[in-house]
Amino acid sequence: MAQFKLSRRAFGASLLASSALSACAIRTEPAAKARVVVVGGGFGGATAAKFLRLEDPGIAVTLVEPKSEFQTCPFSNYVLSGFKTMADITHNYSALTSTHGVRHIRETAVAIDAAAKTVRTSGGQTLAYDKLVLSPGIEIRYGALEGYDAAAAERMPHAWAAGAQTVLLRRQLEAMPDGGTVVLSIPANPFRCPPGPYERIAMIAHYLKTTKPRSKILALDAKDAFSKQGLFQDGWQSQYGAMIEWVPLGKDGKVVRVDPAALTLTSEFGEVHKASVANVIPPQSAGRIAIASGLAATEGALAGWCPVDPFTFESTRAKDIHVIGDASIAGAMPKSGFSASSQAKFVAQAIGAVVNGRPAPTAVFANTCYSLITPDYGISVADVFRPTAQGIVAVQGAGGVSPRAPANAAQFRAQEAHYAEGWYASTTKETWGS
Amino acid sequence: MKPFHFALFGLAFGAATLPAVVAAQTPPAPASGRVLIATCTGCHGQNGKSAGAIPTLAGQTEAQIRQAMLDYKNDRRPATIMSRHAKGFSDDEIGAIAREIAATWR
Numbered sequence A: 001m002a003q004f005k006l007s008r009r010a011f012g013a014s015l016l017a018s019s020a021l022s023a024c025a026i027r028t029e030p031a032a033k034a035r036v037v038v039v040g041g042g043f044g045g046a047t048a049a050k051f052l053r054l055e056d057p058g059i060a061v062t063l064v065e066p067k068s069e070f071q072t073c074p075f076s077n078y079v080l081s082g083f084k085t086m087a088d089i090t091h092n093y094s095a096l097t098s099t100h101g102v103r104h105i106r107e108t109a110v111a112i113d114a115a116a117k118t119v120r121t122s123g124g125q126t127l128a129y130d131k132l133v134l135s136p137g138i139e140i141r142y143g144a145l146e147g148y149d150a151a152a153a154e155r156m157p158h159a160w161a162a163g164a165q166t167v168l169l170r171r172q173l174e175a176m177p178d179g180g181t182v183v184l185s186i187p188a189n190p191f192r193c194p195p196g197p198y199e200r201i202a203m204i205a206h207y208l209k210t211t212k213p214r215s216k217i218l219a220l221d222a223k224d225a226f227s228k229q230g231l232f233q234d235g236w237q238s239q240y241g242a243m244i245e246w247v248p249l250g251k252d253g254k255v256v257r258v259d260p261a262a263l264t265l266t267s268e269f270g271e272v273h274k275a276s277v278a279n280v281i282p283p284q285s286a287g288r289i290a291i292a293s294g295l296a297a298t299e300g301a302l303a304g305w306c307p308v309d310p311f312t313f314e315s316t317r318a319k320d321i322h323v324i325g326d327a328s329i330a331g332a333m334p335k336s337g338f339s340a341s342s343q344a345k346f347v348a349q350a351i352g353a354v355v356n357g358r359p360a361p362t363a364v365f366a367n368t369c370y371s372l373i374t375p376d377y378g379i380s381v382a383d384v385f386r387p388t389a390q391g392i393v394a395v396q397g398a399g400g401v402s403p404r405a406p407a408n409a410a411q412f413r414a415q416e417a418h419y420a421e422g423w424y425a426s427t428t429k430e431t432w433g434s
Numbered sequence B: 001m002k003p004f005h006f007a008l009f010g011l012a013f014g015a016a017t018l019p020a021v022v023a024a025q026t027p028p029a030p031a032s033g034r035v036l037i038a039t040c041t042g043c044h045g046q047n048g049k050s051a052g053a054i055p056t057l058a059g060q061t062e063a064q065i066r067q068a069m070l071d072y073k074n075d076r077r078p079a080t081i082m083s084r085h086a087k088g089f090s091d092d093e094i095g096a097i098a099r100e101i102a103a104t105w106r
Helices: A002-025 A043-055 A076-081 A094-098 A164-175 A196-211 A229-243 A288-292 A337-355 A409-432 B002-012 B018-023 B033-037 B062-073 B082-086 B091-104
Strands: A034-039 A059-064 A069-071 A090-092 A103-105 A109-113 A118-121 A126-128 A131-134 A138-140 A181-186 A216-221 A244-247 A255-259 A264-267 A272-274 A277-280 A284-286 A321-323 A365-374 A377-388 A391-394
Touching: A034 A043, A034 A337, A043 A059, A043 A094, A043 A131, A043 A337, A043 A409, A059 A337, A076 A164, A076 A196, A090 A409, A094 A103, A109 A288, A131 A337, A164 A196, A164 A277, A181 A196, A196 A216, A196 A229, A196 A244, A196 A365, A216 A229, A229 A244, A229 A365, A229 A377, A255 A277, A284 A288, A321 A337, A337 A365, A337 A409, A337 B033, A365 A409, A377 A409, A377 B082, B033 B091, B062 B082, B062 B091
Parallel strands: A034 A059, A034 A131, A059 A103, A131 A321, A181 A216, A181 A277, A216 A244
Antiparallel strands: A069 A090, A109 A118, A118 A126, A138 A284, A255 A264, A264 A272, A365 A377, A377 A391
16 A cells, blocks of 8 residues: 555656656657657557547657557457458557547657667657557567467468458468368467457357358367356357367367478377368567567566556556556456556556646556357456556456356347447447547 | 665655655555546447447436446346446445546536
């Protein structure tokens, strides 16, 4: 409790001090109360950029994001299934720039100098900041799984960053003959979107059931337990029956080697699985810029992810840098677009407060993740989160997953599927809309 | 580890009185209505205006929001997900949520 108060005060003091200092050194920008650079244009970064401007138009916000359009991982499994298109999951930054006055630099952030408080971009620009919001998402750790490199991803797509990889996997599924086997490799924790692989199994099954019903899905998992497990397994069984086989760690499910030319995946104990289509969801880390800037832990179970102050999401490794979204170590909060958005809205309020000489507010966060078993069968997990000195925790006695056996089950699942659509419409409008 | 970090942080910017703050056992300030209602908008839409199937909250009265949240929290109202969310907030926070929504989401 005492630490909390201290951290809030320190947070404010440092911003005011640094603004005063850097105002003398950098004269290239028009006068602003504060300059905030946001790195990454996903749910975390785009939301932070927009809400900083809503919070206080006196804050100059620069978004560093190389893409002009962003495809969301949420709902990308439905593109694989075929009932959503890439256009449905594509958003752009025009409302952020034209309506909200965010300056969008279409380059990649390549280096952060935390002492000088500057970000260097791929185009050679040096951007000075008072506060940096770093929301770089994930980086695929090519090489962490033997045989899986960038070239292998063209043959065995990960599709764990939506875009060309999603299209590639969809095309492979379309080209697969009836009776083929789709093999998925699922990594150990932590990784982006804990329920994502299991929803993907269902969504590929949905496509196969309707078009190639003699096909199989073999899911090889480096874990024995996963998010919404009972709900997923109930749904797989009732909707797809024997089409889906899930092999946990304890039954030799961990893939240790892949051969993209042969389309084989080899388990820990040497079983070789031949795939018609292989979807390898590989080990991941925080986005490259976070690693390159020394903001990630270098040892322990969470090596490769960024430790943050749970009260402010400020990096514990560099002051005035807030790391949000998948890249951060956020305790009980899952690596989801919803979490990133929740963190972004809080950090925008916190930065807005200290810019205006007020203490940073007390944080509360939330997450809601819907997953589909079929287009009319949805399940969810929801939680409210609070910061503690030991990290972010879920409120006990609240949250959790959909009931396993609700009254009027079909209606309940249909309602949650309907709400999944509703969530997507609201959150993408909140993130990228006017 | 944390206090050490914050102590360094304070000293670097000349906030020499910060260590004294540690001694005060002040509980954290209650979460503000603004922070609390930011947890609603991911589903219910920015400013409580839904873009899809999830109900819009803008335009509801303080009493309506408070009663709905308390009913969800105490399992007196059918829900898919809101009973799980509502249990995450104290009754005081539910009051703050209701006041903030009624005052700002019109």
